[in-house]
Amino acid sequence: MSKKTKKTCKKKYYDNVSVGNRTKQTVHLAAQHDKPRMVEQLVKNSSNKQMVVIAKSKRRADELSLYLNAKNIKARAIHGNHRTDEHEAAVKMFNTSELNILITTDMILKTLGLPDIQTIINYDVPTQYEDYFNRLLLIDGAGESISLVSPDEKGFLGIIEMRMKMQIPEKEVEEFVAALSVEESDTAHSAKEKKKKPRHRSQSVKKVTKKRED
Numbered sequence: 001m002s003k004k005t006k007k008t009c010k011k012k013y014y015d016n017v018s019v020g021n022r023t024k025q026t027v028h029l030a031a032q033h034d035k036p037r038m039v040e041q042l043v044k045n046s047s048n049k050q051m052v053v054i055a056k057s058k059r060r061a062d063e064l065s066l067y068l069n070a071k072n073i074k075a076r077a078i079h080g081n082h083r084t085d086e087h088e089a090a091v092k093m094f095n096t097s098e099l100n101i102l103i104t105t106d107m108i109l110k111t112l113g114l115p116d117i118q119t120i121i122n123y124d125v126p127t128q129y130e131d132y133f134n135r136l137l138l139i140d141g142a143g144e145s146i147s148l149v150s151p152d153e154k155g156f157l158g159i160i161e162m163r164m165k166m167q168i169p170e171k172e173v174e175e176f177v178a179a180l181s182v183e184e185s186d187t188a189h190s191a192k193e194k195k196k197k198p199r200h201r202s203q204s205v206k207k208v209t210k211k212r213e214d
Helices: 016-022 032-044 058-070 084-095 129-139 151-164 182-195
Strands: 024-029 051-054 075-077 101-104 119-122 144-149
Touching: 016 129, 016 151, 032 051, 032 058, 032 144, 058 075, 058 101, 119 129, 129 144, 129 151, 144 151
Parallel strands: 024 144, 051 101, 051 119, 075 101, 119 144
Antiparallel strands: none
16 A cells, blocks of 8 residues: 655644734834834835835825925825725736835725735834734735834833734834934033023113203
């Protein structure tokens, strides 16, 4: 009797821990005012990868799109304010690599057919951890997830990490230099002013005295 060779296929699991373990993930700490510039630098470092940037609102998606295009980086925002034919045109451009950067929201992302995503940039950390894992499933082991985390979003990141039972590696973006916020700039200016000697008026106040006529 001939021996039959049994080929066993490793079962693929889709729970939070399994998806998290097989998908490359990175955290970049960033102040909110630095996020547009950080995305700009990530794009410059990416060698024309197919990137989807996910924002928490239509307004933030539009603002980022305007910023990138002003920097001569071709990007397109797609959200609920756009018509179906505009969605279809953007998806076609992205899937044929005519467009490398698509900016959208979680709600619209679910309706788009984007099989060739290489990088997902979490422009805003989702407040619901389920949204984060839905994003991961789009690249499931084949792409990379990058999260831009501001100080007020660290709590949401902690919940996501707890659900995955892992800590996402934190790295710095190559060639990125953070800008001072308005508050930091004001603080630095105030400190500089304190070091200066106090100014004196160039003109003294003259006292005018009236003489009485006898």
